[in-house]
Amino acid sequence: MKITLLTVKYTAMVLIALICLFPVIWMILGSLRPYQELFKYASGLNIHMLIPVDFTFSNYGKVIFNETNPFFRYIGNTLFVAATVTVAVLIINAMAAFAFAKLRFRGKNLVFILFMSAMVIPGEVTLVPNYLTMHYLNWLNSYEALIIPSMLSVFGIFLLRQFFADIPNEIMEAARIDGASIPRAFMSIVLPAAVPALVTLGLMTFLGNWDSYLWPLIVINDNAKQMIQVAIASFSSTEGTDWSKILAASTISTLPILILFLFLQRYYIQGIAMSGIKG
Amino acid sequence: MESAIKGKKGSDRFYRHEQRTALWFILPAFLLLLVFVFYPMIQAFIISFQNYSLISSNKSFVGLDNYVQLFRDKEFLSSLAHSFYFAVIVIPVQTCISLGLALLIQKRRPGTGLFRTFYFIPVVISTSVAAIVFKLIYNKDFGALNNFLKLLHLPTTSFLSNPDTAMNGVIILGIWKAVGFFMIIYLAGLNNISQDLYEAARVDGASKIQQFFRITLPLLNRTTAFVVIITTIDAIKLSGLIFVLTNGGPNGSTETVVFYIYKLAFQQSQMGYATSAAFVLFAIVLIISLVQMKFFNRED
Numbered sequence: 001m002k003i004t005l006l007t008v009k010y011t012a013m014v015l016i017a018l019i020c021l022f023p024v025i026w027m028i029l030g031s032l033r034p035y036q037e038l039f040k041y042a043s044g045l046n047i048h049m050l051i052p053v054d055f056t057f058s059n060y061g062k063v064i065f066n067e068t069n070p071f072f073r074y075i076g077n078t079l080f081v082a083a084t085v086t087v088a089v090l091i092i093n094a095m096a097a098f099a100f101a102k103l104r105f106r107g108k109n110l111v112f113i114l115f116m117s118a119m120v121i122p123g124e125v126t127l128v129p130n131y132l133t134m135h136y137l138n139w140l141n142s143y144e145a146l147i148i149p150s151m152l153s154v155f156g157i158f159l160l161r162q163f164f165a166d167i168p169n170e171i172m173e174a175a176r177i178d179g180a181s182i183p184r185a186f187m188s189i190v191l192p193a194a195v196p197a198l199v200t201l202g203l204m205t206f207l208g209n210w211d212s213y214l215w216p217l218i219v220i221n222d223n224a225k226q227m228i229q230v231a232i233a234s235f236s237s238t239e240g241t242d243w244s245k246i247l248a249a250s251t252i253s254t255l256p257i258l259i260l261f262l263f264l265q266r267y268y269i270q271g272i273a274m275s276g277i278k279g
Numbered sequence: 280m281e282s283a284i285k286g287k288k289g290s291d292r293f294y295r296h297e298q299r300t301a302l303w304f305i306l307p308a309f310l311l312l313l314v315f316v317f318y319p320m321i322q323a324f325i326i327s328f329q330n331y332s333l334i335s336s337n338k339s340f341v342g343l344d345n346y347v348q349l350f351r352d353k354e355f356l357s358s359l360a361h362s363f364y365f366a367v368i369v370i371p372v373q374t375c376i377s378l379g380l381a382l383l384i385q386k387r388r389p390g391t392g393l394f395r396t397f398y399f400i401p402v403v404i405s406t407s408v409a410a411i412v413f414k415l416i417y418n419k420d421f422g423a424l425n426n427f428l429k430l431l432h433l434p435t436t437s438f439l440s441n442p443d444t445a446m447n448g449v450i451i452l453g454i455w456k457a458v459g460f461f462m463i464i465y466l467a468g469l470n471n472i473s474q475d476l477y478e479a480a481r482v483d484g485a486s487k488i489q490q491f492f493r494i495t496l497p498l499l500n501r502t503t504a505f506v507v508i509i510t511t512i513d514a515i516k517l518s519g520l521i522f523v524l525t526n527g528g529p530n531g532s533t534e535t536v537v538f539y540i541y542k543l544a545f546q547q548s549q550m551g552y553a554t555s556a557a558f559v560l561f562a563i564v565l566i567i568s569l570v571q572m573k574f575f576n577r578e579d
Contacts, residue, residue, distance in 0.1 A: 013383055013390075017397040020459070023412045024400060026423060039421045049426065096308035104294065105301035111309070118316045122516055122564060124537050125557045128326065128544050129319030135333075152311035176293050182300040211405040213519050218545055229407040233523045236411045243415055250408040261403045265396060272460060273467030 024254075026050060031059055031251045035244035059248035071252055073224065074231040079256075081146045081227065082209035088151040089205045090198055097160035098186055102172055118154045127218070134219050145219040146227070150209065156201045159274065163197035164190060200271030203264050210257050228253045323554045331551035338551070345555035355556060357531065358539040359563075364446060365453070365535065366514035373454045373461065374506055378499075380458065381465035395466075399459040406456075410523035413452045414439070442532035445525055449533055452520055457513070461506050468502030469495070504575035508568055515564055536560050 030038055033052035041048040063071050099105070100112050130149060139145040167190060175185035191198070216227040223231075232253055236246045261268060327345055331338040349355050380398055384391040401409065416423045419437035428435050438448035472495065480490050496503075518537035521527060527534040527542075534542075536556065544553035 009383060010390075013394050016380065016383075017394055019455070020397050020401055022423075023409070023416060023455075024404060026416070027408070027412045049423070092307045092311070095304040099301040099304040103297050103301040103304070105298045108301075111305065115308070115312060118312060120565060120568070121316060121320055122512070122561060124516055124518075124540060125323055125554075125561045126316065126319035127540070127557065128550050128554045129322040130315060131544075132322070132333075132550070133314070133319065149311075149315045152308055152315060154312075157308065176290070182297060186304075207403065213406055213522065214541065217522075218541075229405055232411065233407045236407075236414075236523070246411060246415070250411055254404060254408050257403060257405070258400070261400075262396070265399070269395075269399065269463050272463045 027247050027254070028251050031244060031248035032056060033244060034058070035242055038243050059244045060252070062245055063249045063252065069231065069235050069249075070224075071228075071231070071249055074226055074228045075253065075256070077143075077225060078210060078228040081143060082206050084143075084147050085150045085209050086202050086205045088147070089153045089156055090202055092151055093153050093156040093201070094160055094191065094194070094198065095186075097157045098164055098190055100157065101161045101164035102167070102169070102190070103182065115154055115157055119158075123215075127214075131218055140219055141222045141225060143225065146216060149215075150212075153201070153205060156205070159201055159271065160194065160197055162274070163194055167193055196267060196270070199264060199267040200274075203260070203268050204271055207257055207261070207268075323557065326551050327555035327558050329551040331554075332548050333550055341551070345552050346559070348552070349556055349559060354531070354534070355536075355539060358534045358536045361446060361533060362515050362517060362535045362537075365450060365517055366511060368450050369453055369514050370507060370510050372450075373458055373510055374503070376454065377458045377461035377506065378465050378503075380462040381469055382495075385466060385469050395463075398462055401456045402459045404456065406519040407523050409452060409456050410520050413448070413455075414524055417448055439525055440529055442530045445529055445533050449517075449520055449524055452524060453514075453517070456520075457510075461510065464506055465499070465502060468499050472498050500575060504572070507575075508571050511567055511571065512564055515560070515567070 029050055029052060032055055034054055034056055037048075037053055041053075063069070096115075100108065134140050134145045134149075137144075139148075171185065171189050172182075174180075175182065175189070211229060212227065213229040213233070217230045220226050220230070232249055235249055239246050326338075328340060328342060329338045330341045330344075384394050384398070404412075415421075417438045419425065419435075419440065424438075425435040436444065439445050476494050476498075477490055480494060485493065516537055517535045518541065521533055521535055521538050525533040527538055537560070540553050540556050540560070543549045543556065
């Protein structure tokens with residue numbers, strides 16, 4: 001009885017895993033075959049529905065060396081923007097979170113409530129005015145528009161404050177007695193102790209920026225400065241039926257974050273779990 | 280005595296240093312908050328009472344006209360209906376599946392860690408890529424979905440080309456992509472429940488099903504509240520998948536509120552009108568979240 005139940009459970013687990021993974025595997029394997037083949041084996045139960053008959057990397061060549069759609073350029077743009085935003089988010093929001101968690105100052109609660117109230121404001125409401133601000137600052141079609149408005153993470157302040165609060169107050173006391181400045185205590189004691197939380201927030205920010213679609217679609221017109229998500233979406237609508245090429249482009253844009261995630265998943269999952277409990 | 284005074288002076292000086300440091304530490308984040316959240320929020324409120332077009336760059340105050348017009352605008356109302364349809368299906372289905380998955384892999388057995396990673400992978404796949412791949416899988420003639428349906432001798436479907444079913448295609452993709460995220464939150468919630476409670480229930484002869492309804496579910500109330508509220512907000516704000524998967528079609532049947540706002544603002548350049556629609560969206564999201572919070576608190 002117990003064993004049958006376990007078998008049922010494992011069968012369910014495997015089936016669900018197949019549903020989760022099939023589109024991803026199909027994408028990767030499909031990118032490695034000539035496109036006629038994708039349609040040829042598209043019906044009936046057939047191992048070649050998934051496994052290529054004719055392995056080829058030519059789709060990748062066509063995508064990478066595409067003159068009108070320089071995919072490496074898009075990936076480079078996205079890497080640059082996402083990395084810059086991530087570093088800025090970590091510095092700016094760790095500083096604010098530290099002040100809220102460990103420093104005494106007048107009006108602290110009020111300012112904190114102001115920050116937290118921003119969590120209820122959906123970005124969609126401020127979309128038009130933020131676009132107008134970009135227009136006014138002459139930042140349309142520039143990396144500033146992609147980077148600077150993304151440098152605030154209210155959620156990040158919330159997450160890091162929880163984490164900093166667990167660092168014993170004696171640290172600040174010790175800094176006071178030593179006559180050490182607070183910025184130095186922050187740099188040399190608090191930040192090193194918070195590395196796991198910083199990795200969590202960093203990873204979430206990076207992936208979030210890698211995935212951003214609507215904002216770059218609005219503020220970037222210049223093809224050479226475009227982000228990967230917008231580029232890939234428009235590529236897929238212009239390429240029409242050349243599925244293999246579309247799948248190759250999708251795979252190129254997915255593999256970097258998939259690998260990053262697999263290496264750092266512990267932190268990412270921890271961060272999500274933490275936000276759920278404390279929220 | 281002298282050293283005590285000196286100490287007091289020292290701590291005063293330190294407190295001043297603390298205050299000053301705190302201000303400098305908060306300043307960058309605070310400036311960003313003002314410039315990119317509060318200022319645009321106020322500006323949005325003002326623009327929503329204006330006839331504001333970026334092309335002609337003239338603006339005129341029109342009072343409540345935008346809001347009045349919204350409630351007569353069939354396209355806006357149906358975009359609301361589409362967003363709500365998506366939300367009403369996704370909230371219960373996705374929440375149940377994510378809880379089910381969490382229960383399935385909660386107990387540490389060989390391989391559960393690996394399955395957790397597998398279930399989470401769709402979350403990491405970016406929105407555009409997921410939408411592109413699903414579009415191909417849904418394809419009427421060559422898509423994998425219809426092939427599977429044929430193998431099982433089920434009727435085939437062309438989800439995305441039929442206005443009546445296109446939204447269901449979006450829903451399946453939405454759930455596929457988000458379920459792993461909420462599974463992780465449920466896993467954290469489940470791990471917070473003390474095993475002693477189950478032990479005691481077993482001693483009292485409670486069945487597994489009784490344990491689930493009497494212990495697990497009530498103690499997960501806070502987690503469920505979080506999951507449901509976040510799912511609702513995300514569902515009503517749905518847009519990313521729509522852009523790539525259906526582009527609002529066929530026949531506008533998958534046009535959601537945010538998609539419509541985008542269209543108004545950036546394709547038709549009706550900034551004022553679009554912003555008033557965004558404000559209505561904000562009000563709806565806020566009201567629903569408040570009602571949900573109240574509901575879950577009452578049950579606590």
